[in-house]
Amino acid sequence: MIGIIMFGVCLAMLLWGFPVAFTFGGVALVFGLIAEGPELFAFMPFRIMSVMQNTVMMAIPLFIFMGVVLQRTRLAEQLLTSMGRLFGGLPGGLAISTILVGALLAASTGVVGASVVAMGLISLPVMLAHNYDKRLSCGTICASGTLGQIVPPSIILIILGDVLGLPVGDLFKAAVIPGLVLVGLYIAYILVLTRLKPQTAPAMPDDSGLSRKQEIVSALIAIIPPLALIVIVLGSIFTGIATPTESSALGGVGALVLAIAYRQFSFRMIWESARDTVKVTAMVFAILIGATAFSMVFSYTGGDYLLEEWMLALPGEKWGFLILSMLVILVLGFFIDFVEISFIVVPILAPIAELLGINMLWFAILIAMNLQTSFLTPPFGFSLFYLKGVSPPNVKTTDIYKGVIPFIGLQALVLILIFIFPEWFGMSATSGY
Amino acid sequence: QERFTLRLAETWGPNFPIFGDTTKNMARMAEEMSDGRLRIRIDSSNKHKAPFGVFDMVKAGQYDLGHSASYYWKGKVPNTLFFTSMPFGMTALEQYAWFYYGDGMELMQEVYEPHNMLSFPGGNTGIQMGGWFRDEINSLEDLQGLKMRIPGFAGEVFAEVGVNPTNIAPGELYTALERGTIDATEWVGPALDLRLGFQQIADYYYTGWHEPATELQFLVNQDTWEKLPDDLREILRIAMRTAAYDMLVQSMHENARAWASIKQEHPNIEVRTFPDDVIQAMFDANRKLLAEAAERDDLAQRIVESQEAYLDNARAYTEISDRAYLNTMAELE
Amino acid sequence: MRWIVKLDNGLARLSNICGWIACVALILMLFNVFYDVITRYVFNDVSIGMQEMEWHLYSVVFLLGIPYALRTDGHVRVDVFYQGRSDRFKAIINLAGALAFVIPFAALIATYGYSFTVESYNLGESSGDPGGLPYRWIIKSVIPLSAFFIATSGLGMVTYALRVLAGEQSYHDENSKEGLA
Ligand code: NA
Ligand code: NA
Numbered sequence: 001m002i003g004i005i006m007f008g009v010c011l012a013m014l015l016w017g018f019p020v021a022f023t024f025g026g027v028a029l030v031f032g033l034i035a036e037g038p039e040l041f042a043f044m045p046f047r048i049m050s051v052m053q054n055t056v057m058m059a060i061p062l063f064i065f066m067g068v069v070l071q072r073t074r075l076a077e078q079l080l081t082s083m084g085r086l087f088g089g090l091p092g093g094l095a096i097s098t099i100l101v102g103a104l105l106a107a108s109t110g111v112v113g114a115s116v117v118a119m120g121l122i123s124l125p126v127m128l129a130h131n132y133d134k135r136l137s138c139g140t141i142c143a144s145g146t147l148g149q150i151v152p153p154s155i156i157l158i159i160l161g162d163v164l165g166l167p168v169g170d171l172f173k174a175a176v177i178p179g180l181v182l183v184g185l186y187i188a189y190i191l192v193l194t195r196l197k198p199q200t201a202p203a204m205p206d207d208s209g210l211s212r213k214q215e216i217v218s219a220l221i222a223i224i225p226p227l228a229l230i231v232i233v234l235g236s237i238f239t240g241i242a243t244p245t246e247s248s249a250l251g252g253v254g255a256l257v258l259a260i261a262y263r264q265f266s267f268r269m270i271w272e273s274a275r276d277t278v279k280v281t282a283m284v285f286a287i288l289i290g291a292t293a294f295s296m297v298f299s300y301t302g303g304d305y306l307l308e309e310w311m312l313a314l315p316g317e318k319w320g321f322l323i324l325s326m327l328v329i330l331v332l333g334f335f336i337d338f339v340e341i342s343f344i345v346v347p348i349l350a351p352i353a354e355l356l357g358i359n360m361l362w363f364a365i366l367i368a369m370n371l372q373t374s375f376l377t378p379p380f381g382f383s384l385f386y387l388k389g390v391s392p393p394n395v396k397t398t399d400i401y402k403g404v405i406p407f408i409g410l411q412a413l414v415l416i417l418i419f420i421f422p423e424w425f426g427m428s429a430t431s432g433y
Numbered sequence: 434q435e436r437f438t439l440r441l442a443e444t445w446g447p448n449f450p451i452f453g454d455t456t457k458n459m460a461r462m463a464e465e466m467s468d469g470r471l472r473i474r475i476d477s478s479n480k481h482k483a484p485f486g487v488f489d490m491v492k493a494g495q496y497d498l499g500h501s502a503s504y505y506w507k508g509k510v511p512n513t514l515f516f517t518s519m520p521f522g523m524t525a526l527e528q529y530a531w532f533y534y535g536d537g538m539e540l541m542q543e544v545y546e547p548h549n550m551l552s553f554p555g556g557n558t559g560i561q562m563g564g565w566f567r568d569e570i571n572s573l574e575d576l577q578g579l580k581m582r583i584p585g586f587a588g589e590v591f592a593e594v595g596v597n598p599t600n601i602a603p604g605e606l607y608t609a610l611e612r613g614t615i616d617a618t619e620w621v622g623p624a625l626d627l628r629l630g631f632q633q634i635a636d637y638y639y640t641g642w643h644e645p646a647t648e649l650q651f652l653v654n655q656d657t658w659e660k661l662p663d664d665l666r667e668i669l670r671i672a673m674r675t676a677a678y679d680m681l682v683q684s685m686h687e688n689a690r691a692w693a694s695i696k697q698e699h700p701n702i703e704v705r706t707f708p709d710d711v712i713q714a715m716f717d718a719n720r721k722l723l724a725e726a727a728e729r730d731d732l733a734q735r736i737v738e739s740q741e742a743y744l745d746n747a748r749a750y751t752e753i754s755d756r757a758y759l760n761t762m763a764e765l766e
Numbered sequence: 767m768r769w770i771v772k773l774d775n776g777l778a779r780l781s782n783i784c785g786w787i788a789c790v791a792l793i794l795m796l797f798n799v800f801y802d803v804i805t806r807y808v809f810n811d812v813s814i815g816m817q818e819m820e821w822h823l824y825s826v827v828f829l830l831g832i833p834y835a836l837r838t839d840g841h842v843r844v845d846v847f848y849q850g851r852s853d854r855f856k857a858i859i860n861l862a863g864a865l866a867f868v869i870p871f872a873a874l875i876a877t878y879g880y881s882f883t884v885e886s887y888n889l890g891e892s893s894g895d896p897g898g899l900p901y902r903w904i905i906k907s908v909i910p911l912s913a914f915f916i917a918t919s920g921l922g923m924v925t926y927a928l929r930v931l932a933g934e935q936s937y938h939d940e941n942s943k944e945g946l947a
Contacts, residue, residue, distance in 0.1 A: 017848020017856075018863035019841035021832075026867025027872070031523035041874040045882035045909050046483035048875070052825040052905070053604045061792060061827050062799065139595055158604040162446060167630025240612030242803045243605045249799035274789040282788070282831030286841055292482065293871070299480050305775075305777035325440045347448045379844075389842035397844045489885060508894035508902065509886075578810040598896045614806075616908040654941040 003303030006031045007335050009357055010294070011379055020385050021283070024290030032297040047292045051285065053424050055245060056155065060114045060248060061281040062180050062248035063105075066229075067118035068273045068280075073264035075226045076122040081130075082202040084224035085215060092194035092201040094130055095140045098123040101230070103183045106151035108233045108247055113284045116145030116375075116383045120390040121280075133200035134195070134395055139403030142383045143186060143410075149372040151179035153237075153244045155372050159342045160364045164350050174365050177425045178418060185410045193406075201328035225261070227252045231300025283389040286381065295340055307332075311348040318356045322363075325349050326370055326415070333374025337382065341371060362427045366418060373411045376404045437665065440590045441498035442491065442507070444484040447477040451683055452649065453626060455556040456500045459676035460649070468669045471661075491652045492548050499652035500555055503541075505586055511726070512544045513610035515736045516552065518561075518644040520590050520719045520741065522636060524683055525646035526755075527747040532648075536739045543732060551658055551703030552674045555649035556680025561689065563639030563707065565610065565631040570639070573710050577682065580616040582606060586722070593718035594711070610634055619643070622672045623691035624684065631700045640706045642715065649680070767932055770925050777922035784915050785834030788827050793821035800899055814897040822905045829912035836868070836919035839937075853930050856937050861927040866918030872913045879910035 010027045014020060032040045051057065070076035080097050087093030098119065105115045118142045127137040149156050152172035194201045210218065233251040236242040242250055259265040298304075312331040314324050332341055346367060353363050375383040378401040388397055422429045441460070445452045460473035476496070478484040486507045489498040502517035516537070523531060531537040532554050545552045564583065570576060580749040588598035601618070602610045609615045611634040618635075620626045630637075651673045658666065695702060707715075727734035798820050805811045835841050848856065887903040929935040 014844045015846050016859055017843045017845055018859055018862075018867065019836075019843055022863060022867045022871065025871045026863070029867065029871045039495075041483065042493070042878045042881075043483070043490075044875050045879045045906075046481065046486040048829075048879075048909050049486065049882075049906070050482045050484075052829075053821060055600075055602050055821050055824075058795070058799070058820060058824045060813035061824065062796060065792065065796060084494045089634065129891055153605075153608055155604065161628070163448070165450065165628045167628065167633065169611070169630040170631050236803075237608070239613065240609070241807045243601065243609050243614055245602070246799055246803045247604065250803065252796045253800045270793070271789065274792050275785065278785060278792055278831040279835045279838060280826060281828050282835035283793075283840050283842055286832045286835065296482075304480065339479070343447055343477075371789060385842050387853055388844075389840075393845075393849065396849065397846060402777040489882075493881075493885075505894070508898070509889045509891045558787055569767045580806065580810070580812060584895050592896045597806075597810070598814060599806070600817040600895065 001003075001306070002031060002035050002301040003298040003306065003375070004062065005296065006294070012425070014379065015122075019286070020323070021286030021290035024287070024294045028290070028293040028297040031301070032246065032293075034299070037303045040297070042431070043296055043300075044293060047296060051288060051292070055110060059109050059248040060117070060246045060284055061247075061277055062252050063109060063111075063114040063118045063283075064280050065273060065277040066251040066255045067121040069123070069252070069259060069269075070226060070359075071121045072269055072273055072276075073255075073259045073262060074260055075255075075264075077126050078128045079224050079226040080123055081204060082219040084130075088212065089203050090194075091198045091203045092190045093204055094123070094127050094132060095136065095190045095194075097202050098127065098140050099144045099183060099186045099190070100148055102141075103151065103179075104149035104230045105235065106144075106149075106179070108230070108237060108251075109146065109148050109153070109156060109244055111245075113382065113386050114159040114248065115148040116142060116386045117150070117280055117284065117390055120387045120426040124387070124391055124395075128392070128395075130204065131202050134399045135403035136200050136254045137403070138387060138395060138400040139407050140190070142381075142387050142400065142404050143407035144183075145384045145387070146372060146375045147179065147182065149375060150175055150182065150368060152176065154368070156338055156342070156368050157364075158395075159339065160206060160346065160368055161345045163342055164360055164364050166360055166364055170361055171364055171368075174361050174427060175368060175382045178365060178369060178414060180410065180419075181425070182414055185414065189406065189410060225258055229258060239337070259419065271275075280390055286387060287385055291337060295336065298336070299340075299344075307344050308348055311345055312347075314352070316352070316356075316360065321352060321356060321420070322358070322366075326366060326419070329367060329370045330373065330377075332372060334377045335380055337380075338371040338374055341374070342367075348416065357430055359428055359430055360420075362418075362422050362429055365427065368414045369411065369418060373408060373415070374412070376408050378404075435662070436470050437661060438474060439497040441473050441475045441479050441500060441623070442483075442487050442496040443475060444476055444487050444502070445477060445500075447479055449477070450628075451558070451680060451687055452500075452556070453477070454683060455649070455676050455716055456498060458473040458679055459672045462675060463669055463672040466672065467665055471665050471668060477609060487652065488548075488550075491550055491654050494549075494654050494656060495615060497654050499650075501566065501652065502555075503552065503650045503703055504559065507585060508626050510544065510548065512730065514540050514726075515733075515740065516585055516648065516650065518647040519723075520587055520643045520645075521716055521738065522645055523744050523747065524751070525648075527557055527744065527751065528646045529554065529557075530747060531740065533744045535743045536756070540732075540736050540739060544736075545652075546655075549655045551653040551655060552651070553670070554649045554677045555651040555673065556677040557649070558621055558644075558647040559681060559683065559684045560622070560641045561619070561647055562622050562626070563641050563643065563645040564617050565626070565635035566617040566637040566639060567610070567613065567635050568616065569637055569703075572708060573714055576711060579617060580615040581619070582609075582615055583617075583619045583639040583643075587619070589722055590643065590715055590718045593722065594714045599661040607631070607634070615713075622684070622688045623695055624687035627691045627695060632695050632702055636701055636703055638702055638704050640704065642707065642712065649677075651677075658701060687699075767934070769857050770928050771934070774922060774925035774929055777918050777925060780915060781833050781919045781922060783839035784830040784919075785838070788830040788834060791823045791826040791830070795820060798823060814893070815899050818893055818895075818899045822899070825905060826908055829908050830915065832912060833915035833919040836916065837922055844863060853936050857927040857930040860923050861931075864923035866921040868923065872917035872920060876910045876913035876917065879906075879913055880933050883907045883910055899922070 014024050083097035157171040161171050233247045236247045329364035375381050384400050456475050463471045487501045490496045491499040503513045506513040541552050580597045580599045582601045727737045807815045886906045891902040892900040
């Protein structure tokens with residue numbers, strides 16, 4: 001029960017505006033001291049150590065560095081505005097470009113934070129400078145940054161593979177179509193929205209004096225170098241030159257090479273990029289450490305047993321079980337992070353699902369889709385905090401909260417489609433695939 | 434009568450097959466045999482978040498019990514290395530005999546005592562497979578510069594014969610092997626390897642040499658042990674020993690089942706044994722490293738000598754019993 | 767008031783030193799990973815020591831980055847009540863939060879992180895992998911160090927808030943973040 005009260009208190013404390021990371025940590029401290037005494041916090045060095053040794057997360061600072069360098073050298077702006085120009089007089093070009101770049105980044109990292117922050121750095125300033133609606137910009141960035149969670153490689157899928165005993169390769173393959181459908185729906189949404197409300201995403205102004213053909217050519221030329229960088233990052237993974245984590249270092253060094261090529265390079269630029277990167281990285285990891293303290297107190301005061309009890313109370317009939325378990329995961333996703341859900345809740349659901357003859361691969365993809373949504377759902381969706389952390393002060397937390405709502409709706413739609421028409425996504429609902 | 438609730442930290446995640454069954458099995462037996470006076474609450478790595486902090490946490494009394502593997506602590510206490518499995522060492526049966534009837538338990542206690550802990554055998558995986566290779570190994574030449582994920586002492590042996598041991602985060606292992614970032618990886622045996630899907634991306638499955646009998650361990654905090662009354666101590670001891678034996682049996686069962694399914698679904702998988710010159714070179718490298726370890730430390734020397742003497746003696750009997758029988762059966766076809 | 771200003775400037779300097787070290791670690795880490803990829807792919811050579819150096823540096827980046835970001839207001843806030851309020855309101859929030867949350871939280875981690883490090887030092891702990899790095903206590907010591915500097919940065923939040931309350935500083939100066947740097 002302490003766990004539940006703790007969530008309420010934490011939510012109330014967050015509103016006052018004290019840094020999120022330390023509000024998590026501080027609330028955990030108070031409840032931990034009351035319930036268990038100071039010795040509970042002797043576990044903290046071990047938990048911090050496990051973050052330190054989680055080498056997959058190295059991708060976060062490295063991708064952020066790449067994003068910062070691309071932003072500082074204005075290459076990111078060049079990439080996005082040129083892509084936007086290709087859409088000619090059509091509104092929404094920048095948003096669609098952002099989604100496409102986000103999808104490419106998603107294919108090269110599976111780490112929460114890395115892609116959202118990189119996308120926030122790269123495209124938020126550009127969209128705002130071109131008079132895009134704040135909410136639409138934030139929603140687009142959060143959603144396309146979070147794509148990294150479903151498009152393989154992905155941490156969620158690796159964890160689910162481990163928990164459900166499914167080969168990671170099968171999961172990766174099964175997630176490709178749902179990921180692409182999501183990208184397609186985001187783009188379709190932008191197209192529809194800009195048809196209805198063109199002022200939310202104005203078309204790029206004409207490049208003065210150029211014919212349409214010249215404009216396209218110059219845009220294509222401008223896109224090539226930064227796009228090549230992303231292709232190198234992806235290519236290094238596909239050819240086995242680097243692991244996904246390491247590929248982010250190739251991206252960082254590649255961005256520096258581009259900066260040299262464009263005569264934007266200076267040691268001052270590197271140093272300032274490093275400083276920005278350290279600041280944003282610290283913001284992300286402070287949240288992770290605050291959250292690990294929070295989940296430590298939550299589970300050591302019996303929160304995990306409480307969750308187990310709830311899960312075991314789910315109905316034992318196939319469709320009722322599926323619908324309710326998805327709803328429960330969705331609701332839990334508002335409050336606790338996906339790792340906890342994967343490890344506490346999923347192991348309880350899995351044997352029941354197996355017993356009911358549900359195809360575990362399909363079940364895993366449903367859960368992955370559902371957990372991906374949890375990054376976007378207010379109040380505790382990590383993507384929202386990360387984007388807020390890199391956005392200018394005139395972007396309010398509430399802008400971000402409201403901006404992601406349509407995208408959450410689109411994700412729910414895909415979840416429901418996979419649920420009802422698994423065969424559209426190359427899966428079947430019953431076991432024995 | 435006083436009741437005790439002991440907290441156990443395991444290195445594995447929740448519901449980890451076989452390993453996780455062993456702790457649950459042990460806890461269940463202890464509780465039932467003691468009529469509820471001894472309860473054991475298991476925390477998996479998702480809860481304590483410190484899979485490789487089990488040693489420290491049990492030592493400091495943050496947990497009463499631990500379930501892990503002794504060789505994980507090699508970087509902290511070098512002599513813990515010897516109590517899991519050694520390359521070219523004893524088989525599970527031989528090693529259990531050494532633990533329970535030879536000097537094994539005593540020597541292990543000597544290693545753990547200064548750290549305020551007791552260590553007990555905690556279940557055996559049986560012989561581990563030599564690993565998944567993308568290409569066939571035909572000679573020592575093929576091992577030169579081969580990039581393989583193989584941690585710990587076995588990695589040192591491999592390094593001696595020219596392999597490049599490589600660190601890969603477990604989460605990226607599949608992708609790394611699939612794309613050829615590494616050429617090979619070892620894991621455990623069919624039952625656990627199947628979950629990672631290596632059979633989909635590597636054609637050669639090599640037979641084992643480096644961990645012929647991987648024994649896990651139960652760690653018990655010394656103060657916890659002392660505060661238990663005699664009967665509960667005995668119950669705990671029996672529960673641990675029975676659960677350990679059960680794990681060996683379960684490993685046999687699960688591995689056989691998984692292997693049958695791999696053979697059926699991936700007929701392309703070729704089982705290979707390293708060629709003689711490779712095995713000989715690794716054997717010599719292993720000898721050399723053990724001699725170096727023995728030279729550095731008196732206790733290490735005694736352990737190595739005890740294991741070698743026991744192996745010689747036990748193996749002579751294994752030759753005329755198990756080996757002879759399997760040979761006889763092999764000729765039947 | 768004068769000694770508070772002095773103390774505040776001193777604490778700011780500490781946080782900035784942390785940030786400086788974290789920046790150096792970041793750049794080293796970038797080239798460390800790059801070097802490891804190139805040597806493995808081009809020269810077919812792997813050093814586990816160099817691979818472990820990657821996470822050592824990465825840990826320094828975020829552990830020492832956190833106190834730096836505290837001073838430079840880099841940590842994300844929910845701005846529902848906070849933004850647009852008076853300096854006085856912000857100072858009170860920061861003062862209370864630093865005293866109730868940041869400093870005690872960091873102090874506990876520093877205490878337990880210290881024994882965590884000492885244990886590693888006493889064991890002479892090193893990597894268990896072939897060619898891995900020795901002296902594990904050094905990287906473990908960054909945990910209590912980081913916690914210590916988080917506490918001093920927390921104290922810096924207090925002194926800065928006092929300066930703001932005295933009307934001598936405001937939250938719109940160098941201390942506040944306008945987008946990025
Ligand atoms: Na991804
Ligand atoms: Na193994």
